[in-house]
Amino acid sequence: MPENPAITSSELGTLWLTYQEKTMILRMLDYFIEKADDDKAENIMNDLYGEIDQCVNKIAAILKREGAAVPIAFTEHDVHKEVPKLYDNGFDIMFVRLLKEISMALHSLNMTMSYREDIVLLYDELTDITQKYYHLCTQYLLEKGMIARPPYVNMPKAVGFVKDTNYLSGLQINPFTKRRTLNSIEVAHLYHIIDSNVLGMNMITGFAQCATKEEVRKYFIEGATLAKSIIKELSEILLDDNIHTPMSPGGNPTLSTVAPFSDKLMMYCTSLFCSFALGGNSLGTAFSMRNDLPVKMAAFMKDTLQYAHKGAKIMINNGWMEEPPQMEERNQL
CATH class of the missing domain: 1.20.1260.10 (Ferritin, core subunit, four-helix bundle)
Structure with a gap:
């Protein structure tokens, strides 16, 4: 086997999709960083921008080495930083957090479809970045009181088993049950x-x-x-x-x-x-x-x-x- 075999169709497809998604995120961060009114939020987004930008450059370099066209995706023409704020009160970090949640699923899936070591390592790096900033965004929103926790429940005191198939029923056919x-x-x-x-x-x-x-x-x-x-x-x-x-x-x-x-x-x-x-x-x-x-x-x-x-x-x-x-x-x- 050569040290770096040619990339497979699945690797090409996942790299192409990742390039689209990451360049979109960079353009949105361009705007959110420009309009940030909280220093901590701005620092989180600036640091994330730098790490994503490096990965985008790595994807472009892999595609060029393979003789593949680099996608146009999203460029500075797709963002207008000088316009007024479109969202307020923590939307930027809420949005980044949800994007990181989406990315976690995508990177895990993409890694299972990758075989060449440099591409596997790329998704490994992206996974680490995603988990890191998902955690930072969550902690930021909790500190600011901008995120709702799911409801609490009493802890079970004993193990139980389902006793009949009515457990599966969600249709209230009998008005007395x-x-x-x-x-x-x-x-x-x-x-x-x-x-x-x-x-x-x-x-x-x-x-x-x-x-x-x-x-x-x-x-x-x-x-x-x-x-x-x-x-x-x-x-x-x-x-x-x-x-x-x-x-x-x-x-x-x-x-x-x-x-x-x-x-x-x-x-x-x-x-x-x-x-x-x-x-x-x-x-x-x-x-x-x-x-x-x-x-x-x-x-x-x-x-x-x-x-x-x-x-x-x-x-x-x-x-x-x-x-x-x-x-x-x-x-x-």
Whole structure:
């Protein structure tokens, strides 16, 4: 085996996707750093910027050595640092924290599809960076009182076993019986989905206020409505069991209508969040034992997938969707 074999199709694909995501994050950090009004938040974002920028350069160098075109992705043309603040009260660190959560899943998956040592080490480095800054963002938000903790529960004093199949039932067919209370695993996933959608709703509401194209503005308004419906329905499930719902004290959009980012970047960011939402809902479906919950989450997944597909069409029609590296069309050779 050569010391550095040629990269595989899966390695090329994951490097291409990682380059897209990381350059988007750099452009958004450009703006958030410029508008930061808290020294500690600014330092976190500045340090993160430096580490991500180094990894982006490493990916570009690998692609160049392999003779592959480096993607355009997102450049300084996709950010306008001089415009007024679009979000206030801790949104920057809340947003970075959620991006790091998305990145954790992506880097773990990408590493399982990589074989060449330098690429495996790259994802190892990105994983370390992601975990480090996820922790820093979480601690910052806790110190500032800008993050809601999930509800507490009394600790179990003994081990128990499910006694009958009614445990799985979430449909209240008999009016004289009550479906069982949610277990802690189900609450964890419901709470996480709601919390993510609250931030997503604030993000996309800001995007809707400043989008340049009317079709893009309408698309973002539709997305905010979808997020709101998910929050409402899942919050009702928690409230039925007297469980409080996530209440974030900050991270709201301002009244600004001037875009800090290009429509292309905002559409891509929304697409990334849709992919994250699909993954979160699928995990919630897999780990929920009360059968009404997977049904509801599957419906959300269907709506999210349709919304993402509509966004992809808008991006294609406007020439914003960069084409991933293609396999050879052997039939035409």
